[in-house]
Every structure is written in structure tokens, then in C-alpha cells.
Amino acid sequence: MRKIAWIIAAALGLSLAACGGGGGSSNSSSTANTPTNTNTNSNTNTPLTVGTTAPGALAADASAVPTAVGPGNTMSVTVTGTSLHNQPMVTIKLCTPGTTGTAACSTIPNVLVDTGSYGLRLVRSAIPDATFNTLTADTVSGQPLAECALFGSGYTWGTVRNAGLVLSGEIANTVPIQVIGDAALTTAAPSECQVGRAMATASDIGANGILGLGVSPNDCGSPCAVSALSTHYYTYSGTPTKAPVLNQVTNPVTLFAQDNNGVILEMGQVGDMGSASAQGTLVFGIDTQANNALAGTSATLISTDINGDFTSTYNGVRQSNTFFDSGSTVMFFPDSTITRDFSSSYYVPTSTVGRTITLSATSPSSVTLGFNIANAQTLNATSNNAFNDIGVYMTGQFDFGLPFFFGRHVYYGISGKSSTGGGMGPYVAYTSS
Incomplete structure (x- = not known):
């Protein structure tokens, strides 16, 4: 993981501790992803409203279905x-x-x-x-x-x-x-x-x-x-x-002997209020077998650096540390227009909000991606375990955690390895339907 942040939100009753990003690599920095709380209000039950929640149409949920489990890859x-x-x-x-x-x-x-x-x-x-x-x-x-x-x-x-x-x-x-x-x-x-x-x-x-x-x-x-x-x-x-x-x-x-050029993580979609469980498939290899094709899928393809980072633009600000990370339990990103709880930095808008981000991709050259953020306190009250719309305020990066993966096939092309549809790694790609 790039980083692990355990966000203790006792005031909210949240067990939604976030875990993300990687360690042990000289290829990446090890800056903490625990949000910094600069608010000194001692009332830990009061959400901190930062700015005004900006209007935005809700994004349609991604709908790609995981590949059937069974083949050896x-x-x-x-x-x-x-x-x-x-x-x-x-x-x-x-x-x-x-x-x-x-x-x-x-x-x-x-x-x-x-x-x-x-x-x-x-x-x-x-x-x-x-x-x-x-x-x-x-x-x-x-x-x-x-x-x-x-x-x-x-x-x-x-x-x-x-x-x-x-x-x-x-x-x-x-x-x-x-x-x-x-x-x-x-x-x-x-x-x-x-x-x-x-x-x-x-x-x-x-x-x-x-x-x-x-x-x-x-x-x-x-x-x-x-x-x-x-x-x-x-x-x-x-x-x-x-x-x-x-x-x-x-x-x-x-x-691996054959399927050694990358992986695909495919997670089934979950309800917008969460689901008790979620199922998916981990597929080994890219364009090496019939069940791991990238070529011909019209997937969004993004070249990355050795750490899997690429560039995006969010609210007019360039985010050079953007990445897809299944080890992060939430979306980590900076948006001062969404109400957040000051003690945990979880987003807690009154009602679910929609946002868009522009990814600097390889094919096509750029793509607009929509996502939704719901109230973390409300989600936790459901006692569900899988959420597609939970986020935490953080500056300096845009971390697409596991919420992004639900309803998508997300490809990782390993550096120095090639595939028909992705070319030479490192790269990431995804399909949403």
C-alpha cells in the first residue's frame, strides 16, 4: 500500500478506518495520508462545514460485471x-x-x-x-x-x-x-x-x-x-x-509462467447506501487469454510512472499524484466545498453530491469521470461493509480507493511488460460497463 491511515472517528461512531497507498519503495515518497485537523473546536460531535456544497449532478454507477471465477488465472x-x-x-x-x-x-x-x-x-x-x-x-x-x-x-x-x-x-x-x-x-x-x-x-x-x-x-x-x-x-x-x-x-x-504482464481487478457494483458484502474477480494477465482482453474493449488507457501515478485536474487544480489503489478503503481528495467532519475529515454532506474530475489519459487524450460522495455517518449507520461513495478530505493527492473499483474492470500493466491493448507498462486502464 502506498500509505495506511487509520482515521479514528469515535464521535461519529465510524469503523471506516481508511487504509491506502504503498510503502517500502524507493520509487515513491512516504508522506502520511492522515488528514491534518487544524480545527480546535472541542465539540467532536459537530461537523465542520467548509465552504458551501457546490451543485453537481449525481454520476451514474459503473456497471461492469466481474469475469466468472473458474479458469486458472x-x-x-x-x-x-x-x-x-x-x-x-x-x-x-x-x-x-x-x-x-x-x-x-x-x-x-x-x-x-x-x-x-x-x-x-x-x-x-x-x-x-x-x-x-x-x-x-x-x-x-x-x-x-x-x-x-x-x-x-x-x-x-x-x-x-x-x-x-x-x-x-x-x-x-x-x-x-x-x-x-x-x-x-x-x-x-x-x-x-x-x-x-x-x-x-x-x-x-x-x-x-x-x-x-x-x-x-x-x-x-x-x-x-x-x-x-x-x-x-x-x-x-x-x-x-x-x-x-x-x-x-x-x-x-x-x-508466473504465462500471465505475467499485469492484473485486472473487477468488482461488482454495490448499492448507493452500501452492501453487506461485495464480490469480485482478480484476473491475472492482460491480453494473454480470452478472459483478460484489453485490446478491443474501448477502455480508458492511462500511462503512469513506476508508482502508478498519473495527472488529473480537479476543481481547476492539477493533481499530479493521482492513482487507483484498491488498498485505500475510501476516496482521498481535496474538496473544501463538501461538508466534512472536522474530527475525522470524512465527508458528511447533507445529501449525496456528484463531482467530476478530468484524467490526463493516453487513449483518449483526456476523459471526464464522475463520482458521488455520500454522508459517511449515514453510511456507517447501515452496518454495511462495502461502499461506493465514501470519501475523506486530503490535500496533495487524488486517491481513487476501492469505491472507484465497484462496477469496473481496472487494469494494471506492469513496468517493462507489454500487452496488445496497453503497450509497454507501466499503465492503468479501466472500463465502466
């Missing part, structure tokens, strides 16, 4: 009542490395699908001992690697181990992953890593792990290969060290 994705709303979860199979997914395998549920980060991170307690004991330490010059992964309001600290990973019919035979809270790492996280709170358990993260499937093939790249960068890779003693690309925590899709 597909996985079921579910949003249900976990500790956080809007968390798309999959079940993975972890095995002994180098055994083509056949030895000492364990099934691990509730792993977050995060298109804003790269590589698999699991908490140690979620890995059964029979499998964990077969995961070999990832070593450089004879020294086992540890990793610090920074997120917006916290960090993970753990070992780097080699594992076999099975995702439906796809196999990453040997892939470096981060094991958070591995007892083999007795050294505390270095001080430069301890930014925000420690995320060391499943309850801290809200999941058993994070499956990073964004546009980068690894979580750092050449910068970590040529220099020992703090807040990235370490020896077990806590000393920064270089990490060759092959030893870095790796986007497992790049290691």
Missing part, C-alpha cells in the same frame, strides 16, 4: 465484515519454495488485494509452522535480509524469506516475501524505520497480509541494488544493506 475477491470496511480479500496458498506449489502448503485467508504496492507481506502468526519452517532466509553475501516497509502512518519490520506462492492456477515458484513479526529478527526496527506506529499483527493491519499487485515488478528496484538505503533493506543487526533486485520483495505476477 482467476481468483475470487470478497469484501465482507472484517475489521475494516471496503477491504478486498483473497485466499492464497503458501508453500515450500522451489517445489512448484506442492510441498508443505498452507491456505491463508483474508489477504488484502493492494494495487498500490508490490509484493506479498504476511504476519508471522498467519503462517502455520509446517509451512513457515520451510521458508528459506533470503540472503545477500551470506547475510539474511530484513526489511522496513514505510506506510503513511506506520511501518512493518520483518525478515525477507523465499516462498512458493500459488494464486489459483498461477505459481510463483520462488518469490521473496516479507514476514512481519518473524521471531528470527530479534533486533528492533531501526529508529529511521519507526515512522508512526508499528504494524506487527493482523489486527494492526486489518488483514493477515498484503498482496501487492501494482505496476512495479518489485518494491524498490535499482536504487536499493546500488546503494544501502535506510528505511529499506537491512541485515538482521539493523545495518542498512544493498539488496539486488532478485532478492527484493517481488510482485509475484512477474514470476
Whole structure:
């Protein structure tokens, strides 16, 4: 994830803590995405009205239907009542490395699908001992690697181990992953890593792990290969060290035999007041099989940088840090015309409002996208778990979190990989019907 922000909104009774954006990559900054509250009003039950809610027609909900689960390049994705709303979860199979997914395998549920980060991170307690004991330490010059992964309001600290990973019919035979809270790492996280709170358990993260499937093939790249960068890779003693690309925590899709050039996250639409659950499909590969076509779909195609960022214009302001991130449970964006609760920065308009944003795309050259924002307090009162119209005020970026994904097929073309419809990655694309 680019960042994780846990927004505590006790006054609203909200359990809608937001989780988004990526860490552990030298390719991106690690600025926090927790909204800054500058209002000193002590009445935490009173929403802060900033400006006047501007008029805007409500956007029609996207209506694309997920691809059927069944073929070996597909996985079921579910949003249900976990500790956080809007968390798309999959079940993975972890095995002994180098055994083509056949030895000492364990099934691990509730792993977050995060298109804003790269590589698999699991908490140690979620890995059964029979499998964990077969995961070999990832070593450089004879020294086992540890990793610090920074997120917006916290960090993970753990070992780097080699594992076999099975995702439906796809196999990453040997892939470096981060094991958070591995007892083999007795050294505390270095001080430069301890930014925000420690995320060391499943309850801290809200999941058993994070499956990073964004546009980068690894979580750092050449910068970590040529220099020992703090807040990235370490020896077990806590000393920064270089990490060759092959030893870095790796986007497992790049290691598949065939469907290795990207992924498509497809979520079914939900009601405007939310739904108790939501279903979707994770499809591996782009233009490699009949069920993952991009070519000929008339999808909106957007070239991105290595972090998946592109440019948009919202309310006349250029937003250079715009991205699609399934690991964010809400839409994070700056709009002072929508009423928001000052204690949490959740938008709480009296009635649902519609907004539009212009995306700087590749094909077509630009596109206007509509979306809606409802009252977060009202949504939470429904006790639903999946919402397509919930947002949080934040400056400096436009983060299309999971609300954007409902009713869409969202494509991620991995950097250095090509497809017929997308060309050379990195790129993102989407269809809404």
C-alpha cells in the first residue's frame, strides 16, 4: 500500500478506518495520508462545514460485471465484515519454495488485494509452522535480509524469506516475501524505520497480509541494488544493506509462467447506501487469454510512472499524484466545498453530491469521470461493509480507493511488460460497463 491511515472517528461512531497507498519503495515518497485537523473546536460531535456544497449532478454507477471465477488465472475477491470496511480479500496458498506449489502448503485467508504496492507481506502468526519452517532466509553475501516497509502512518519490520506462492492456477515458484513479526529478527526496527506506529499483527493491519499487485515488478528496484538505503533493506543487526533486485520483495505476477504482464481487478457494483458484502474477480494477465482482453474493449488507457501515478485536474487544480489503489478503503481528495467532519475529515454532506474530475489519459487524450460522495455517518449507520461513495478530505493527492473499483474492470500493466491493448507498462486502464 502506498500509505495506511487509520482515521479514528469515535464521535461519529465510524469503523471506516481508511487504509491506502504503498510503502517500502524507493520509487515513491512516504508522506502520511492522515488528514491534518487544524480545527480546535472541542465539540467532536459537530461537523465542520467548509465552504458551501457546490451543485453537481449525481454520476451514474459503473456497471461492469466481474469475469466468472473458474479458469486458472482467476481468483475470487470478497469484501465482507472484517475489521475494516471496503477491504478486498483473497485466499492464497503458501508453500515450500522451489517445489512448484506442492510441498508443505498452507491456505491463508483474508489477504488484502493492494494495487498500490508490490509484493506479498504476511504476519508471522498467519503462517502455520509446517509451512513457515520451510521458508528459506533470503540472503545477500551470506547475510539474511530484513526489511522496513514505510506506510503513511506506520511501518512493518520483518525478515525477507523465499516462498512458493500459488494464486489459483498461477505459481510463483520462488518469490521473496516479507514476514512481519518473524521471531528470527530479534533486533528492533531501526529508529529511521519507526515512522508512526508499528504494524506487527493482523489486527494492526486489518488483514493477515498484503498482496501487492501494482505496476512495479518489485518494491524498490535499482536504487536499493546500488546503494544501502535506510528505511529499506537491512541485515538482521539493523545495518542498512544493498539488496539486488532478485532478492527484493517481488510482485509475484512477474514470476508466473504465462500471465505475467499485469492484473485486472473487477468488482461488482454495490448499492448507493452500501452492501453487506461485495464480490469480485482478480484476473491475472492482460491480453494473454480470452478472459483478460484489453485490446478491443474501448477502455480508458492511462500511462503512469513506476508508482502508478498519473495527472488529473480537479476543481481547476492539477493533481499530479493521482492513482487507483484498491488498498485505500475510501476516496482521498481535496474538496473544501463538501461538508466534512472536522474530527475525522470524512465527508458528511447533507445529501449525496456528484463531482467530476478530468484524467490526463493516453487513449483518449483526456476523459471526464464522475463520482458521488455520500454522508459517511449515514453510511456507517447501515452496518454495511462495502461502499461506493465514501470519501475523506486530503490535500496533495487524488486517491481513487476501492469505491472507484465497484462496477469496473481496472487494469494494471506492469513496468517493462507489454500487452496488445496497453503497450509497454507501466499503465492503468479501466472500463465502466
